[in-house]
Amino acid sequence: MSKRHLVLQTDFGLSDGAVSAMHGVALSVDPELSIYNLTHDIPQYNIWDGSYRLFQTINYWPEGTVFVSVVDPGVGTKRLSVVAKTKNNQFIVTPDNGTLTHVKEYIGITEARIIDEKINRLPNSGESYTFHGRDVYAYTAARLAAGVITYEQVGPSLEVEKLVELPIAQPSYTEDAVVGNIDILDVRFGNIWTNIGREIFKKLGIKYGDNLEVTIENNRRHIYKNIIKFGRSFADSRLGEPILFVNSLDKIGVAINQGSFAKAYHIETGANWKITIRKPQGIFN
The missing domain is CATH 3.40.50.10790 (S-adenosyl-l-methionine hydroxide adenosyltransferase, N-terminal)
Incomplete structure (x- = not known):
């Protein structure tokens, strides 16, 4: 052989x-x-x-x-x-x-x-x-x-x-939000990768250029909350600005253009790290 x-x-x-x-x-x-x-x-x-x-x-x-x-x-x-x-x-x-x-x-x-x-x-x-x-x-x-x-x-x-398995949480969808976990970090660049797939994300009815409210919690303690643009690539944001994007595994990621999102906000991974993405109310879209 x-x-x-x-x-x-x-x-x-x-x-x-x-x-x-x-x-x-x-x-x-x-x-x-x-x-x-x-x-x-x-x-x-x-x-x-x-x-x-x-x-x-x-x-x-x-x-x-x-x-x-x-x-x-x-x-x-x-x-x-x-x-x-x-x-x-x-x-x-x-x-x-x-x-x-x-x-x-x-x-x-x-x-x-x-x-x-x-x-x-x-x-x-x-x-x-x-x-x-x-x-x-x-x-x-x-x-x-x-x-x-x-x-x-x-x-x-x-x-x-x-075979021994670790617990895997599945993302959930409601009428105005998707909720998932932070699965892993793109270690070299500090981007965070979620378990929210593109298909469930699309249920929000969003399009490139939309602004979305992103909340990150650790054991129900608020770590981050902000309005972030959904872009095709990092070039769709200004230097130092955050952006939502679809990563190489067809899941939603969060990054800072030429910066480390994980380091800036002390983000880690695992079942206790929750991310919620929703369409904001008001003037953002």
Whole structure:
């Protein structure tokens, strides 16, 4: 069989040799493997962000690509190590701790297998319990990507319904407003990305150039409230002004033109961060 691409994601950062060790293990399985980095800047222990970054990226890779995602605060515990097969015939090697949440919800997972560590573990690493990213995940993923093992040889089957999932809130719509969560930050630029899809947003009957009232709350505490224009791109606002836009995942984002919205207003992500967008009453439209 032809070799598959191997893509790595972790919360390890690049300041030490951890990621390099994972590359080395994979290349020791097959020096001709093509290995790529998705990101190694997931916030430490943040399983939600790891799950979201997989969802953000996975559909843009060829069929058969093998992904490794290691955000693993439970390393060394009884949490399972799995390889999931997606609806689009890709593979994710990861701890079963919620990392598969967004892919399962929005893309689909058809099969899952528990990694049999008696077979799929770096030789002579059996006494190490704190670096499964190197000893189990990179090694198993490389063997799968290189065709050394088949998917069936990963280990015993696990019912997809038993995979650990994090709670996902769905956006809601009323006659004059949509309400959602702040799912993730566009970290480099400080934009905030919501879970409000373009289709539900369109139910407000808005058009480009409309001004909308945006309220952001954290545990019902008001963090931000302002009137913001809905634009096609950042160029539709003046330098330093906020703008609503449709992001690359077809969901609503909020930005400051050449500034960081998240940093300016100390915005974070998660189930407790709510955003409400409504048509304002009065003279704004």
